[in-house]
Amino acid sequence: MEGLGLGYLGAGIGAGLAVIGAGLGIGNVAASAAEGVARQPEATADIRTTMIIAAALIEGVALFGEVICVLLALK
Amino acid sequence: MKRLNFIQSRAFFRVIAILVPLVLNVYGIAAGSTEKASTVSGSVAVVPAGEVVRGAEGGEEEEKAGDVIMHHILNNRVFAFPPFGEVKLPEIKVGGYDISITKHVVMLWVVSAILVVLFSIVGGKYKKMTARQAPGGLVNAMEALVEFIRIDVAKANIGHGYEKYLTYLLTVFFFVLLCNLLGLVPYGATATGNINVTLTLATFSFFLTQSAALKAHGIKGYLAHLTGGTHPALWVIMIPIEFIGLFTKPVALTIRLFANMTAGHIVILSLIFISFILKSYIVAVVMSVPFSIFIYLLELFVAFLQAFIFTMLSALFIGLASAHEGHDEHEAGVASH
Numbered sequence: 001m002e003g004l005g006l007g008y009l010g011a012g013i014g015a016g017l018a019v020i021g022a023g024l025g026i027g028n029v030a031a032s033a034a035e036g037v038a039r040q041p042e043a044t045a046d047i048r049t050t051m052i053i054a055a056a057l058i059e060g061v062a063l064f065g066e067v068i069c070v071l072l073a074l075k
Numbered sequence: 076m077k078r079l080n081f082i083q084s085r086a087f088f089r090v091i092a093i094l095v096p097l098v099l100n101v102y103g104i105a106a107g108s109t110e111k112a113s114t115v116s117g118s119v120a121v122v123p124a125g126e127v128v129r130g131a132e133g134g135e136e137e138e139k140a141g142d143v144i145m146h147h148i149l150n151n152r153v154f155a156f157p158p159f160g161e162v163k164l165p166e167i168k169v170g171g172y173d174i175s176i177t178k179h180v181v182m183l184w185v186v187s188a189i190l191v192v193l194f195s196i197v198g199g200k201y202k203k204m205t206a207r208q209a210p211g212g213l214v215n216a217m218e219a220l221v222e223f224i225r226i227d228v229a230k231a232n233i234g235h236g237y238e239k240y241l242t243y244l245l246t247v248f249f250f251v252l253l254c255n256l257l258g259l260v261p262y263g264a265t266a267t268g269n270i271n272v273t274l275t276l277a278t279f280s281f282f283l284t285q286s287a288a289l290k291a292h293g294i295k296g297y298l299a300h301l302t303g304g305t306h307p308a309l310w311v312i313m314i315p316i317e318f319i320g321l322f323t324k325p326v327a328l329t330i331r332l333f334a335n336m337t338a339g340h341i342v343i344l345s346l347i348f349i350s351f352i353l354k355s356y357i358v359a360v361v362m363s364v365p366f367s368i369f370i371y372l373l374e375l376f377v378a379f380l381q382a383f384i385f386t387m388l389s390a391l392f393i394g395l396a397s398a399h400e401g402h403d404e405h406e407a408g409v410a411s412h
Contacts, residue, residue, distance in 0.1 A: 049231070053391065056384045060327045063334040 011073040015066055022062030029054045140348040147344060148337055150177045150269055156262055182266040186253045193217070194249075224248050224386060232390040233397070240393055243283060247276060248386040255336060255378030259371065267381075268336040270329065277325035277332075280389040284324070288396035324392055328385060335381050339374040343367045 033051040037044050152175055155161040166175040197217045204210065210218055229237040229244050251267055258265025266272050289297050303313040346367040350359035 045227075049227070049387075052380075052384065053387065056331065056388065057327070060331045063330055063338075064327075066338070067330060067334055 008073055011069040014072065015069040018062045018065030018069065021065075022058055025058040025062075026055050029058065140345075140352060144341055144344045144348070148268060148340055150179045150264075152177050154178055154181065154262075178264045179266045179269045179272065182254065182257060182264050183272065186250060186257060186266065189253060190249055220249075221245060228383075228387050228390050232387065233394040236397075237390075240283065240287070240390070243279070244386050244390055247279070247389065248382055251276065251332065251385050252379065252382035255382060256375075258336060258340070259374055259378065265336045265340060267332055268340060270333045273329045273332040274325075276385070277328040280328060280392065281322075281325040283389070284392045284396045285321070287393045291397035324388075328388060332381055332385055335377055339370065339377060343370050343374070346370065 029051055033047050036047045040047075152164040152166060153161050154164065164176045164178070164181065166173075168175070193213075194217070197214050200214045201210070209215075224245055225241060228248075229241050233240055254265065254267040254272070257263040258268060288300070292300065301314055301317045302310050303317055305313050346363050350356070350363040
């Protein structure tokens with residue numbers, strides 16, 4: 001029983017860590033994109049596309065982590 | 076001034092002291108336990124009403140809520156229309172394989188039917204229009220989306236010869252979008268919240284990407300790409316890495332769409348169930364309803380965003396695979412994973 005409880009705890013902590021990583025990553029992307037747009041408003045469309053792609057890729061990695069945590073919790 | 080602040084802060088604490096027990100429902104635990112059954116069947120689609128309320132202990136009930144949520148998310152052969160009953164779908168087995176028609180399969184058919192009808196109407200209207208007429212209403216709305224995919228997604232990422240892939244990209248965009256949106260409609264189910272569906276879609280993208288690469292570079296160039304353009308001594312490392320790299324892209328596409336659509340639904344259901352687990356109306360009013368509405372609106376945005384990202388990344392992978400610039404482009408694609 002105790003082992004199972006620790007497994008849930010691990011899954012929860014893992015999910016939190018994945019979210020921290022993704023938050024930092026996407027925050028960096030968004031900050032740089034905002035800076036880029038402020039400096040070069042004419043490049044807004046390109047910057048937005050690049051930003052969305054980068055954010056999606058970071059998010060994808062975080063979601064891998066989340067899925068593993070869900071699998072751990074459901075085990 | 077300091078004194079005023081002090082008084083205000085004390086008032087604040089007094090409010091908290093009144094609110095916290097109210098929220099945790101210390102004052103009236105029995106309140107509302109009779110009406111809870113009707114609320115459950117009204118707000119949560121799948122279960123018979125008693126199941127959530129029955130558990131006497133907190134922990135036990137939490138597990139029940141988890142079961143209900145998983146039941147709502149996962150695929151099954153029952154289409155439930157809570158106040159009116161449910162439709163059981165037939166079970167079909169061929170040679171030991173379960174190929175029965177499930178909730179998500181029905182949703183896929185519904186989406187396909189809607190898309191066929193919608194685009195026959197739009198296409199018919201387009202054919203009847205003269206060159207100087209402007210499209211209006213539905214045709215105009217669809218034209219905006221189609222043009223967006225054509226110019227901002229296909230042309231921008233694939234470049235020369237994008238027309239060949241435009242049909243696939245448009246199909247996958249509208250299909251994923253409608254699947255996502257129908258998951259937010261009452262009685263609907265999110266077909267894209269099923270990993271089998273997203274894996275199938277990603278497999279289409281994978282084969283298109285590989286065929287684009289083969290067409291652009293020939294079989295020799297394709298194999299040369301697998302070496303990463305390095306010295307033969309490094310091939311022992313490079314070839315497995317590049318080979319795995321081929322498969323991470325569709326797997327990332329699969330997991331992204333699946334996890335995004337599933338996560339949103341789990342969050343909405345969890346927020347609704349908080350009020351049942353804590354047995355409190357105040358939690359329902361302060362937290363469950365406003366937050367689940369907020370997440371619902373976020374989901375509406377995510378439905379569009381994920382459809383767009385799936386299409387965009389498919390186009391990007393096809394563009395990278397068929398790029399003629401050589402290894403700079405190629406390495407950019409690999410580095411992004």
